[in-house]
Amino acid sequence: MDVRKQQLTFYTLLLVATLAALAWGTRTAGTQGAAFALFASFTLGGGLMCIWERSVVRSAFSLMATFCGVAGLFVLLGHDYLAMAQILIYVGGILVLILFGVMLTPPDLKERQLPRVGLGVVLVLGTLLAVGAKVAATVEWARADTLPQIESRADYIGAAFLRAEDGYLVPFELAAVLLTVALVAAVYIARRKPSDLVDPAEEGGY
Amino acid sequence: MGLEAYVVVATVLFGLGVACLITRRNVIYVLMGIEMILNSANINFVAFNRFNGDGMDGRMFAIFVIILAAAEAAVALGIVLNVFQLFGTVKPSDVDLLRE
Numbered sequence: 297m298d299v300r301k302q303q304l305t306f307y308t309l310l311l312v313a314t315l316a317a318l319a320w321g322t323r324t325a326g327t328q329g330a331a332f333a334l335f336a337s338f339t340l341g342g343g344l345m346c347i348w349e350r351s352v353v354r355s356a357f358s359l360m361a362t363f364c365g366v367a368g369l370f371v372l373l374g375h376d377y378l379a380m381a382q383i384l385i386y387v388g389g390i391l392v393l394i395l396f397g398v399m400l401t402p403p404d405l406k407e408r409q410l411p412r413v414g415l416g417v418v419l420v421l422g423t424l425l426a427v428g429a430k431v432a433a434t435v436e437w438a439r440a441d442t443l444p445q446i447e448s449r450a451d452y453i454g455a456a457f458l459r460a461e462d463g464y465l466v467p468f469e470l471a472a473v474l475l476t477v478a479l480v481a482a483v484y485i486a487r488r489k490p491s492d493l494v495d496p497a498e499e500g501g502y
Numbered sequence: 503m504g505l506e507a508y509v510v511v512a513t514v515l516f517g518l519g520v521a522c523l524i525t526r527r528n529v530i531y532v533l534m535g536i537e538m539i540l541n542s543a544n545i546n547f548v549a550f551n552r553f554n555g556d557g558m559d560g561r562m563f564a565i566f567v568i569i570l571a572a573a574e575a576a577v578a579l580g581i582v583l584n585v586f587q588l589f590g591t592v593k594p595s596d597v598d599l600l601r602e
Contacts, residue, residue: 325503332503336511343518343538352530359534366541369508373552378564385568390537390575397530397579401592416525424517428510437505446552456558464562471569478573485580
């Protein structure tokens with residue numbers, strides 16, 4: 297099979313799977329089920345495309361579908377603030393960082409090793425699904441009787457961050473320090489000139 | 503949709519992330535796989551927070567995971583750039599200076 301045919305087959309299968317998931321969701325839970333199926337297909341389809349595509353740029357852009365799908369799942373769960381943060385940070389930040397990484401490193405356009413990819417996916421997913429089925433069949437998740445009302449406004453979350461007792465003040469400050477250290481370190485590492493990175497082999501050994 | 507549906511989606515996304523980690527030979531793909539794994543953890547945190555009463559621990563964990571992912575991506579990109587300058591490759595298996 298040539299590459300074109302492979303692509304066509306893959307995307308047809310993906311589309312069929314998405315439509316099947318939509319039909320299943322609509323049949324089991326109406327509009328909410330359809331929305332869940334749509335976002336879940338975005339999430340998982342993006343992940344599959346990321347593994348499938350040979351070009352790194354296409355893989356990076358397919359991750360956008362994954363991140364947006366996860367944001368949609370957050371909205372369905374009633375956490376609007378998290379969904380907004382997810383889109384801002386993942387799609388607007390991390391994806392751009394990954395694209396910078398793609399642009400600053402050379403492409404690797406070797407022929408895709410289909411058996412390797414297929415074997416990896418089947419092995420990992422098979423193991424996970426076996427364990428997951430076992431867990432789902434045996435564990436009784438503790439759960440509330442009625443779904444509570446969720447306070448997802450940003451000021452509520454901000455107040456919880458800044459409360460010292462029964463709040464998250466210490467982790468919040470730790471996260472702030474960690475972000476400062478990590479970002480300054482990242483800038484320092486990335487901006488070093490090549491002359492600072494002397495190849496040890498040229499220096500006459502270690 | 504119930505809790506199980508979200509757990510299943512998170513599990514499959516985790517599997518895809520691990521598969522992306524182990525099947526592709528490029529550091530950029532390793533980064534993408536890690537992001538997928540962190541996202542699946544986030545789905546689990548938020549779903550269990552939603553279906554398990556009125557606490558907000560899961561939501562806060564999810565926010566901290568997002569913060570850590572941002573820091574990790576920035577540092578990892580710097581490391582990738584330096585590795586490429588030093589070794590001229592982005593394959594993790596080619597970075598084997600200590601073997602010589």
